Amino acid sequence: MPAPPCASCHASRAALRRPRSGQALCGACFCAAFEAEVLHTVLAGRLLPPGAVVAVGASGGKDSTVLAHVLRALTPRLGISLQLVAVDEGIGGYRDAALAAVRRQAARWELPLTVVAYEDLFGGWTMDAVARSTAGSGRSRSCCTFCGVLRRRALEEGARRVGATHIVTGHNADDMAETVLMNFLRGDAGRLARGGGLGSPGEGGALPRCRPLQFASQKEVVLYAHFRRLDYFSEECVYAPEAFRGHARDLLKRLEAARPSAVLDLVHSAERLALAPAARPPRPGACSRCGALASRALCQACALLDGLNRGRPRLAIGKGRRGLDEEATPGTPGDPARPPASKAVPTF
Amino acid sequence: MCQVGEDYGEPAPGEPSPAPRPSREQKCVKCKEAQPVVVIRAGDAFCRDCFKAFYVHKFRAMLGKNRLIFPGEKVLLAWSGGPSSSSMVWQVLEGLSQDSAKRLRFVPGVIFVDEGAAFGKSLEERSKTLAEVKPILQATGLPWHVVALEEVFSLPPSVLRCSAQEPAGSEGAYKAAVDSFLQQQHVLGAGGGPGPTQGKEQPPQPRPDPQSLAGPPAAAQTGALSQLFCSVRTLTAKEELLQTLRTHLILHMARAHGYSKVMTGDSCTRLAIKLMTNLALGRGAFLAWDTGFSDERHGDVVVVRPMRDHTLKEVAFYNRLFSVPSVFTPAVDTKAPEKASIHRLMEAFILRLQTQFPSTVSTVYRTSEKLVKAPRDGPAAGDSSPCCLLCMCALDVDAADSATAFGAQTSSRLSQMQSSTPLTETQTPSGPCCSSGVGRVLGCGQGACRREDPQACIEEQLCYSCRVNMKDLGLGLAGDPGLSD
Numbered sequence A: 001m002p003a004p005p006c007a008s009c010h011a012s013r014a015a016l017r018r019p020r021s022g023q024a025l026c027g028a029c030f031c032a033a034f035e036a037e038v039l040h041t042v043l044a045g046r047l048l049p050p051g052a053v054v055a056v057g058a059s060g061g062k063d064s065t066v067l068a069h070v071l072r073a074l075t076p077r078l079g080i081s082l083q084l085v086a087v088d089e090g091i092g093g094y095r096d097a098a099l100a101a102v103r104r105q106a107a108r109w110e111l112p113l114t115v116v117a118y119e120d121l122f123g124g125w126t127m128d129a130v131a132r133s134t135a136g137s138g139r140s141r142s143c144c145t146f147c148g149v150l151r152r153r154a155l156e157e158g159a160r161r162v163g164a165t166h167i168v169t170g171h172n173a174d175d176m177a178e179t180v181l182m183n184f185l186r187g188d189a190g191r192l193a194r195g196g197g198l199g200s201p202g203e204g205g206a207l208p209r210c211r212p213l214q215f216a217s218q219k220e221v222v223l224y225a226h227f228r229r230l231d232y233f234s235e236e237c238v239y240a241p242e243a244f245r246g247h248a249r250d251l252l253k254r255l256e257a258a259r260p261s262a263v264l265d266l267v268h269s270a271e272r273l274a275l276a277p278a279a280r281p282p283r284p285g286a287c288s289r290c291g292a293l294a295s296r297a298l299c300q301a302c303a304l305l306d307g308l309n310r311g312r313p314r315l316a317i318g319k320g321r322r323g324l325d326e327e328a329t330p331g332t333p334g335d336p337a338r339p340p341a342s343k344a345v346p347t348f
Numbered sequence B: 001m002c003q004v005g006e007d008y009g010e011p012a013p014g015e016p017s018p019a020p021r022p023s024r025e026q027k028c029v030k031c032k033e034a035q036p037v038v039v040i041r042a043g044d045a046f047c048r049d050c051f052k053a054f055y056v057h058k059f060r061a062m063l064g065k066n067r068l069i070f071p072g073e074k075v076l077l078a079w080s081g082g083p084s085s086s087s088m089v090w091q092v093l094e095g096l097s098q099d100s101a102k103r104l105r106f107v108p109g110v111i112f113v114d115e116g117a118a119f120g121k122s123l124e125e126r127s128k129t130l131a132e133v134k135p136i137l138q139a140t141g142l143p144w145h146v147v148a149l150e151e152v153f154s155l156p157p158s159v160l161r162c163s164a165q166e167p168a169g170s171e172g173a174y175k176a177a178v179d180s181f182l183q184q185q186h187v188l189g190a191g192g193g194p195g196p197t198q199g200k201e202q203p204p205q206p207r208p209d210p211q212s213l214a215g216p217p218a219a220a221q222t223g224a225l226s227q228l229f230c231s232v233r234t235l236t237a238k239e240e241l242l243q244t245l246r247t248h249l250i251l252h253m254a255r256a257h258g259y260s261k262v263m264t265g266d267s268c269t270r271l272a273i274k275l276m277t278n279l280a281l282g283r284g285a286f287l288a289w290d291t292g293f294s295d296e297r298h299g300d301v302v303v304v305r306p307m308r309d310h311t312l313k314e315v316a317f318y319n320r321l322f323s324v325p326s327v328f329t330p331a332v333d334t335k336a337p338e339k340a341s342i343h344r345l346m347e348a349f350i351l352r353l354q355t356q357f358p359s360t361v362s363t364v365y366r367t368s369e370k371l372v373k374a375p376r377d378g379p380a381a382g383d384s385s386p387c388c389l390l391c392m393c394a395l396d397v398d399a400a401d402s403a404t405a406f407g408a409q410t411s412s413r414l415s416q417m418q419s420s421t422p423l424t425e426t427q428t429p430s431g432p433c434c435s436s437g438v439g440r441v442l443g444c445g446q447g448a449c450r451r452e453d454p455q456a457c458i459e460e461q462l463c464y465s466c467r468v469n470m471k472d473l474g475l476g477l478a479g480d481p482g483l484s485d
Helices: A027-044 A062-078 A095-109 A127-134 A143-161 A173-186 A189-194 A218-227 A245-258 A262-271 A300-309 B048-066 B083-096 B123-140 B149-154 B171-188 B219-230 B235-256 B268-281 B284-291 B312-321 B342-356 B360-369 B405-419 B435-442 B449-460 B464-472
Strands: A053-057 A081-088 A113-117 A166-168 B038-040 B044-046 B074-078 B107-114 B144-148 B261-264 B302-304
Touching: A027 A062, A027 A218, A027 B405, A053 A062, A053 A143, A062 A081, A062 A095, A062 A218, A081 A095, A081 A143, A095 A113, A113 A143, A127 A143, A143 A166, A143 A300, A173 A189, A173 A218, A173 A245, A173 A262, A173 B268, A173 B360, A245 A262, A245 B342, A262 B268, A262 B284, A262 B405, A262 B464, B038 B048, B038 B312, B044 B048, B048 B083, B048 B312, B074 B083, B074 B235, B083 B107, B083 B261, B083 B312, B107 B123, B107 B235, B123 B144, B144 B149, B144 B235, B149 B219, B149 B235, B219 B235, B235 B261, B235 B342, B235 B464, B268 B284, B268 B312, B268 B342, B268 B360, B268 B464, B284 B360, B342 B360, B449 B464
Parallel strands: A053 A081, A053 A166, A081 A113, B074 B107, B074 B261, B107 B144, B261 B302
Antiparallel strands: B038 B044
16 A cells, blocks of 8 residues: 655655654655754743753763754754763663764764763762662662762763753653653652753753753654664663663553553643642752752762762662761762852752 | 652651561451451551451541531432442441441432443343342432433533632631531521522422432433444543543532532542543643542532542452442443553553552552642632633643643644645634644544534633543534533
8 A cells, every 4th residue: 555645745655654643744854843843842942042052961872862963953043052971871781882872973963072971970980880889788779760860960060061051861752751650659749849841940050951852752753863864872771671660661652552642641741730839849958068959968969979988878769868967988979179069969 | 669758848757667477376466366357558467346447447537637528418429339439338327327426427318320321231231230229229228319321411501610619618717617507508498508509590409209210211312322432432532531421410410409519439549540540641730639538620519539548458358348238330441451541551550560569559649649739830820710621620731832742732733734735725724723733633624624613612621631532532522411512
């Protein structure tokens, strides 16, 4: 059965049906529509003003590759300049291959690339070392908890090094939907109250962050990368099977099969949640150790690293922050001599 | 691992170490004397009497804590025949027969909705179910009503408009509210409901013989109802439609007979599933109304959920131990495969996750208690905001060009409309409500543009999730009562 003509240009044969609307489009028109929608998101939300230096969190995966490509196509329209920032978490067999992909992309697109490594920033702690340290306690390793917090700190640090004014990440609609499901299942009222918006405006000196691909579903991101023939790294992280997010992701895939608009419906729900004022986090202050944005005495990154350095990695995870107020051992990460320019507590 | 224990602003609760599995020598954890018969939560073993006391206490505490039910008030118990609502009716009966100090002091009635026509049950099957239902209803000794879902067609269109809102009373005003209520009762005579009913004809006087069972409904109405449900394309939309119609019907009966409160038997497990389902349906703005203890969006009649603290396991064990009568009535999703609807998927997911992380349901329940009934932008909207036609909640959709999920979907439809102008020369563009885009999506773009306008007008008065459900309905909307407005 021959494919219908493209519903947009009526010239070429349609190559796909958009998952969202079932509309038949050819490759070029689909890419144009996708880029138009990302542009609309950025303009309607006033996310990236003209003259901004935008640090793109590039992991080598499909989302950040597509994000960088689209933003690069839109730079003349938006009047911004791009910098690629890649984070090396020190996961053997995974991150090195992904970084190779990022380097190829930077060379091809002629964009400046900066790589920041956990090993340098956090006193020698790589993710593999963290995993070894938290293993064997009978409970799960919570690798993603550490990695997420530390990566956002590393991204902020990398962005500052290149003089960026905004940080963008490639989170897509599926990620947002999984996050809200996960936060409900775990009872994380604080994150529910904070999330669902368009990123953070950057309070207390932290860089503003946003997610231009927020309303693009994962299927469309993959299709875009296919039609534009983008080169990206598509394997899953070594520690991913242990994550709780896997349950939410599995559920989301099934929901999407039952009702295709489920992903955007969840994003809409997340935007409209109304939580009690007591559930919202308090006004953030500064971390007593590194000066970053923190809602407690210690920012989350310092607290996690503190636990790791003391040989009690689960100190800052889960219920109770017992022992955090004890005197810290010398040789903690972060440079105390650095002026206390506030850095962001990296959680969405 | 599943649970995040960070409560901002509160001291971190300490987690008790998991209790050892109860051995044969273990006694009831409460009275420490009798042999336990059931294990609740994470290893708490209760004997029969302590379990009953625990169960009843939960029910009474839920009613007493919220102080919404006035003495002498008429309350309608929505009974579906299932275990949770049967347990609720049983609790109310037991509560009425206690000593005068502890006795429940409201005046209950029971309603059963016969939904057989919605999923094609024959008249014989329906009368068989009714034959099982009637003895139980009569044994309760309360005024009972049996209504068929077909009566939804004879509802006046005014049910879709919000009646005057009762001013919400704070805790301090409870006594004053009770006093004024009792005074009103004196004035209006027996069975008068509180508050004026504006814009409707006077409700008929409560009939002297409330045991009402109308004859079998007209075949035309039954045919219309089954046609309506057959025209719905997905099971998800069918379940939502059924729920909407059932709610409107029960509320109408409550208003007609002077009941001011409706009690539904949703248990903790069901409410946790419902919360996650509604999240996936796009009803994030209304979660507090859908799953909270009280639901006042209908104005004069308040829906109350006293069983929301009881898990399904407790309900099942109670019903078994104390022989609570219940009737099995198949629902629209009975024996449907897991992938058939969002509701089924979520139910299977939550129950499966519960086996792995036993605190899932209670975590979701606790999070739901932190939801508030306010629009996210603050109390600016207030009473004057328009309400959804079908679910009666304040509309939660923004202007079409904002940077939200809704904005992303409508803007893509707009661009679709603009880019396909060659084919739409014959249709007159009709402004921002994207009716031709809707028509294109529904596949009737050719000559039916005149029909699209009422569809677009209706859509504008619906909330986000009702709009999504509308897409799954067939275009034969004439059967639905309110939409003929």
